[in-house]
Amino acid sequence: MKKLVTALVTAVERFRIWLLAQPWFTSVLLPALPRRLRWALRRVYLAPVDLADRWLGRREESLPPKASTFTGAVSDFAATGGLLLEALRETAGLTPSSQLLDVGCGLGRLAIPVAGFLDPEGGYEGIDIVPDGIAWCRANVSGPYGNVHFTLADVHNKEYHPKGRMKASEYTFPFADDSFDVAVLISVFTHMLPAEVNRYLSELARVLKPGGRAFISYFLLSPETEALMATSSVQRRFRHRIGEAYVASVKVPELSVGYRESYIRELCAAHGFAADPVVLYGAWSGRRGHWPADSGLGDQDTVIATVR
Numbered sequence: 596m597k598k599l600v601t602a603l604v605t606a607v608e609r610f611r612i613w614l615l616a617q618p619w620f621t622s623v624l625l626p627a628l629p630r631r632l633r634w635a636l637r638r639v640y641l642a643p644v645d646l647a648d649r650w651l652g653r654r655e656e657s658l659p660p661k662a663s664t665f666t667g668a669v670s671d672f673a674a675t676g677g678l679l680l681e682a683l684r685e686t687a688g689l690t691p692s693s694q695l696l697d698v699g700c701g702l703g704r705l706a707i708p709v710a711g712f713l714d715p716e717g718g719y720e721g722i723d724i725v726p727d728g729i730a731w732c733r734a735n736v737s738g739p740y741g742n743v744h745f746t747l748a749d750v751h752n753k754e755y756h757p758k759g760r761m762k763a764s765e766y767t768f769p770f771a772d773d774s775f776d777v778a779v780l781i782s783v784f785t786h787m788l789p790a791e792v793n794r795y796l797s798e799l800a801r802v803l804k805p806g807g808r809a810f811i812s813y814f815l816l817s818p819e820t821e822a823l824m825a826t827s828s829v830q831r832r833f834r835h836r837i838g839e840a841y842v843a844s845v846k847v848p849e850l851s852v853g854y855r856e857s858y859i860r861e862l863c864a865a866h867g868f869a870a871d872p873v874v875l876y877g878a879w880s881g882r883r884g885h886w887p888a889d890s891g892l893g894d895q896d897t898v899i900a901t902v903r
């Protein structure tokens with residue numbers, strides 16, 4: 596019986612991950628559904644998986660329930676968090692005594708492994724706009740040294756926090772200038788519009804120390820990805836343009852947003868980042884991605900930019 600339930604639950608989870616990788620689902624069907632219904636369907640679909648995990652004795656109390664995980668189709672929350680941490684150590688120079696800012700920290704996927712990685716000199720600050728996510732992190736994620744903190748930003752995003760009172764394009768990060776060695780945004784600018792990305796890049800340049808690094812994931816568009824999008828079966832098509840943003844759905848642009856690589860390079864330089872960021876491409880457009888498929892960086896492109 597347990598074998599059967601395990602097989603069923605695995606199939607249910609895999610089917611969701613497969614669905615979220617289908618262009619007709621993410622670009623056509625999902626945007627057609629009202630947001631409330633989308634979020635309710637996720638809960639209803641995954642609640643039996645949580646129940647089964649509990650019954651099978653494999654529910655990990657240190658991780659958020661799957662039904663409340665609003666942060667995307669992640670195949671293995673714990674393992675991918677650890678891989679994200681490794682990626683930051685390797686490419687952004689994160690050390691146990693670094694000060695790390697995680698904007699759009701979600702349900703603490705990165706915070707959980709970072710809490711055990713930092714030494715007493717280090718520090719972690721997570722910001723997010725979803726009240727339930729920050730509440731879960733505050734209740735469940737802490738390090739041994741009291742240096743892991745979470746901030747709720749009451750910022751509007753049509754998909755993640757439609758009732759938010761502040762505009763992301765006017766939001767000031769609640770930190771002093773030159774506070775952080777590394778800042779990370781995983782799959783956050785892929786849900787934000789141009790004026791908002793512009794503001795956040797300016798804030799990142801302000802709160803990072805000179806020489807500090809921003810590790811940010813994007814969908815970067817270029818002649819190469821456009822050619823691939825036209826021919827291969829890519830997950831996202833970005834058929835519509837809103838100013839500098841390329842979106843899959845005009846109705847809910849925040850579901851998936853891409854930017855021209857040249858535009859992001861210009862924006863980074865304008866805000867005080869060095870002109871030669873490291874760019875590691877993901878597999879979303881059909882090219883061979885830098886990160887392994889199960890790395891937790893999704894299949895997005897990563898730009899690692901250093902403050903001048």
Ligand SMILES: C[S@@+](CC[C@H](N)C(=O)[O-])C[C@H]1O[C@@H](n2cnc3c(N)ncnc32)[C@H](O)[C@@H]1O
Nearest residue numbers: 666699700701704723724752755763781782783
């Ligand atoms: C796809 S999830 C990724 C979460 C997390 N970075 C991870 O990789 O597990 C996108 C996250 O960005 C957050 N977000 C969206 N707009 C934001 C904004 N303007 N400021 C901060 N966070 C934002 C959402 O609430 C959500 O938690």
